[in-house]
Amino acid sequence: MSNVFIVGATGGVGKRLSPMLVASGHKVTGLCRDQKHADWYAQNQVERVDGDIAKMSVAELTEALEGHDTVVFSAGASGAGKEVTDAVDGDGPLKLIEAMKQQGIDRFYLVSAIPEAGRTKGLGDGFEHYMQVKKNTDAAVVQSDVDWVILRPGTLQDEEGDGAVSLAKALPYGPVKRGNVAKVLSTLIDTPEVKREIVELTDGDIPVDEAVNTLAKG
Numbered sequence: 001m002s003n004v005f006i007v008g009a010t011g012g013v014g015k016r017l018s019p020m021l022v023a024s025g026h027k028v029t030g031l032c033r034d035q036k037h038a039d040w041y042a043q044n045q046v047e048r049v050d051g052d053i054a055k056m057s058v059a060e061l062t063e064a065l066e067g068h069d070t071v072v073f074s075a076g077a078s079g080a081g082k083e084v085t086d087a088v089d090g091d092g093p094l095k096l097i098e099a100m101k102q103q104g105i106d107r108f109y110l111v112s113a114i115p116e117a118g119r120t121k122g123l124g125d126g127f128e129h130y131m132q133v134k135k136n137t138d139a140a141v142v143q144s145d146v147d148w149v150i151l152r153p154g155t156l157q158d159e160e161g162d163g164a165v166s167l168a169k170a171l172p173y174g175p176v177k178r179g180n181v182a183k184v185l186s187t188l189i190d191t192p193e194v195k196r197e198i199v200e201l202t203d204g205d206i207p208v209d210e211a212v213n214t215l216a217k218g
């Protein structure tokens with residue numbers, strides 16, 4: 001079983017992923033930037049380290065990661081502006097990788113985005129910036145020497161999962177339930193042979209276990 005550190009544990013994906021991991025026997029810790037989530041952490045048997053990834057140094061993140069063997073980034077600036085996007089979605093994963101190296105942690109799961117999301121919809125400058133930052137971060141993570149997996153979901157739907165997905169190295173753009181993203185992440189964490197892969201994810205008609213197994217076979 002793994003000791004998993006999640007940035008974004010209380011987000012739409014993270015709040016579904018965390019209890020799944022706990023139910024499978026993993027130990028889960030979340031980076032908590034707001035005390036209002038304290039009850040949620042206690043109720044879900046998720047350990048808490050207080051901190052804001054936009055403000056934390058690599059040294060502080062290194063301390064936070066002590067005792068963990070797996071790191072998940074599922075945080076997001078959620079339209080808070082370009083500077084926050086740079087600090088959270090851009091610098092956040094890269095600082096985490098530096099901290100992982102200090103702790104000798106190999107396994108990193110990054111929630112990114114299908115690059116075609118929002119194409120031609122004129123969603124504005126902030127959205128374009130967010131998509132560029134996500135892509136640039138993917139490119140930097142790919143150059144790192146940890147065992148990364150980059151999961152690129154389509155547009156997230158705030159729904160529980162039905163366990164039926166499309167998951168492949170390249171997919172036509174489409175939506176995906178946050179519950180399905182959580183289930184895929186949880187299954188990937190239980191399938192460590194899938195590593196150094198970029199995978200795209202939408203809702204579909206393949207059971208999650210089967211879809212991840214297919215990836216694991218290469």
Ligand SMILES: NC(=O)c1ccc[n+]([C@@H]2O[C@H](COP(=O)([O-])OP(=O)(O)OC[C@H]3O[C@@H](n4cnc5c(N)ncnc54)[C@H](OP(=O)(O)O)[C@@H]3O)[C@@H](O)[C@H]2O)c1
Nearest residue numbers: 008010011012013052053054074075076111112113155156
């Ligand atoms: N929205 C989409 O359609 C879409 C599509 C593809 C990919 N994605 C990506 O999917 C991932 C998950 O999205 P989501 O919708 O589940 O996220 P979300 O509901 O917006 O939640 C974001 C999480 O990140 C945490 N967070 C934000 N800033 C932080 C900071 N500075 N320090 C520490 N934690 C911070 C939030 O903490 P609080 O709970 O305290 O706010 C929350 O737990 C994100 O990486 C997002 O970019 C989104």
